[in-house]
Each structure stands twice: as structure tokens, then as C-alpha cells.
Amino acid sequence: MTTESDPSYLSTDRADDSTWPLIAESVRQYLHQSKRGSTTDAVTDALREAILDGVISPSTWLREEDLANALAVSRTPVRESLRRLADEHLVSRIANRGSVVQPMTIDDVFSIYLIRSALEGLAVFTVTSRPPDGLLDRLLQIQRSAAKCAESGDTVEGNKLNLEFHRVIRRATANAYLVRFLDQVENMVRRSGVSTYADPDRVRKNLEEHQAIIEAIASGEPDLAQDAVTEHMRKAREARIKALMVPSPRPRRPVRGGDSHHD
Structure with a gap:
């Protein structure tokens, strides 16, 4: 991105003295977790994960x-x-x-989910046309584990399983470009810094929508599977906008594995 003029959403010079020690500590943890070789790559990974996990909040x-x-x-x-x-x-x-963390707007959510719906739909259409061995078994395994998390109220693990559900589908396409693009879209969604898993009703509906996707893949009808994903993305977008409108506390402790805030 090119250097910009001073936008209207900026209100602070930096994280204040009370939050900066936590941010600094958290970014150091991410840096130590990075497996990348060069210092620049490792620092980039650490800052990216801290932003995507909400440790460094928008407008900081x-x-x-x-x-x-x-x-x-x-x-x-x-x-x-x-x-x-x-x-x-x-x-x-x-x-x-200097540099400031970009906030996500409602317009951003609409734009991102427009792209995500198309790409996720293409991914599920592809795997339903020629499902690889073990795909349905893996999705059902994730679904069972996610249901247990919903029952116990384990939103952190449930969120990770939600991410894994979509990752399994896109990796099963064996299309490296599609996987890469969806990885980027996943990061865009995580940038919102809010979690839709704070709403138990959304967790339940998410499981139902995933089950519909599994059943559509099992039917062998690519159009049906694509429709199921499109509907899932529409509801996920609505939940994302709803969550975005509710302020959440900042800063947060790091979430191991970078698996936060996604639906």
C-alpha cells in the first residue's frame, strides 16, 4: 500500500503506556513462535499474527x-x-x-465476503465433482469435535475447528492458487478483530450450516454444495457485521496458532 494522507479514523499516537507492555510482550511471543529464517520474515509473521489475533487493535x-x-x-x-x-x-x-493498524469497516466486510463466497463456492464445487479419498471422513470428524466444543462452551477450540473445516475443503482441491487466495481471504476476515463465536446461537447455526455442506458434498451434486456454501457465507457475513458493531476489549493475549475470529 502506498503512503496515505492522515485519515479521519485515527485518534491516537500509539498504544498508551498501560497497554504497550502487553502488546510488546505478546509480539515477542509471536516472534519466538515464528519458524521463518530471516529476521524480517519472523518480525513480519509476529506483527501479522498480533494484528490478526486482535492483540494489536485497529487504529493503533x-x-x-x-x-x-x-x-x-x-x-x-x-x-x-x-x-x-x-x-x-x-x-x-x-x-x-508512521504506520497505523487499519480498522475493518462494514464496507470491507461486504467486499471481503463477496470474494470469499465465490472462492469457497469454487472450492466446494471442485471437491464435490471429484471428492478425494478421506475428505468426508475428515469433515465429519471435525464436525463431531466441534459439536463437543459447542456443548462444553469451548469457543477457542471450536473456532480452530471451524477454520480447519474450511481449510480441509480448500486443500482438497489440490489447486495451489485457490488455496493461496483463500488463505489471504482468511487473514482479511481475521483482521476484523472480533469473534462471532461469542454468540452461542451463531455457534449452533454454524454447525448446522457445516452439516448442510457435508451432506451436499456427500450427495455428489456440485451445484447443491456450492449453494450450501453460498448460504453459509451469507449468514457468516451477517454475523460478522453484527459482531463488528459490538466493541470488544483490547488488547488481547495471543491466541496460539493464529486461529482466532473466523466464520
Whole structure:
């Protein structure tokens, strides 16, 4: 993303003194979890996950010097990492001020889910046309585990299983480009920093929608499976917008594995 003028949503110079220590500690944890070789790659991964998991909240300023000190690295990899995140539309680079985490708007949600619905629909159409061995068994296994999480109220594990459900389908297409694009869309959705799993009714409906997708795949009718995914995406979009309109506490502790806030 190119450097922008000062947008109207910006209200703070950086995370305040009370939240910055938690942010710094959390980003360090993400850095230690990164398996990437170069410092720049590892810093990029750490900042990306902290943003996507909501540890660094929207409209938070990210200053190179603060981040370099927190991560015990030079400013050069931090500067390059922020440039990469700007290219991913996770931060905005503001002339003479630095970088700020981009908030997600309702218009963003509509745009992202328009793309996601098309790509998820293509993925399920593909696997229903020629389902690979073991796909249905794996989806049913995830569904059973997710149902147990719903019963016990384990929203963290349930959210991870929800992500895995969609990842299994797209990986089963064996289309590397489709997988890559959907991975990017997943990150865009996570950028909202809110969880639809805070609503027990949405968790129940999500299970029902996933079951409809499984049954459609089992039927061997690609159009039916695509319709099931399209309906699932429509309802997920509505839930995302509803959740986005409810303020959530910030900052958050890191979520291991980067599996937060997705439907």
C-alpha cells in the first residue's frame, strides 16, 4: 500500500503506556513462535499474527523505534515488515507519522465476503465433482469435535475447528492458487478483530450450516454444495457485521496458532 494522507479514523499516537507492555510482550511471543529464517520474515509473521489475533487493535500506531526495542532487533527489519503489512492492507503508512493498524469497516466486510463466497463456492464445487479419498471422513470428524466444543462452551477450540473445516475443503482441491487466495481471504476476515463465536446461537447455526455442506458434498451434486456454501457465507457475513458493531476489549493475549475470529 502506498503512503496515505492522515485519515479521519485515527485518534491516537500509539498504544498508551498501560497497554504497550502487553502488546510488546505478546509480539515477542509471536516472534519466538515464528519458524521463518530471516529476521524480517519472523518480525513480519509476529506483527501479522498480533494484528490478526486482535492483540494489536485497529487504529493503533506502530512506531519503528518502539517495535525494534521491544523485539531486540534493528529498525531495518521492522521498517520492511511494516511495508509488507501495508501491501497486505493490514496497516496504513501515513506521511510523516508512521504506520497505523487499519480498522475493518462494514464496507470491507461486504467486499471481503463477496470474494470469499465465490472462492469457497469454487472450492466446494471442485471437491464435490471429484471428492478425494478421506475428505468426508475428515469433515465429519471435525464436525463431531466441534459439536463437543459447542456443548462444553469451548469457543477457542471450536473456532480452530471451524477454520480447519474450511481449510480441509480448500486443500482438497489440490489447486495451489485457490488455496493461496483463500488463505489471504482468511487473514482479511481475521483482521476484523472480533469473534462471532461469542454468540452461542451463531455457534449452533454454524454447525448446522457445516452439516448442510457435508451432506451436499456427500450427495455428489456440485451445484447443491456450492449453494450450501453460498448460504453459509451469507449468514457468516451477517454475523460478522453484527459482531463488528459490538466493541470488544483490547488488547488481547495471543491466541496460539493464529486461529482466532473466523466464520
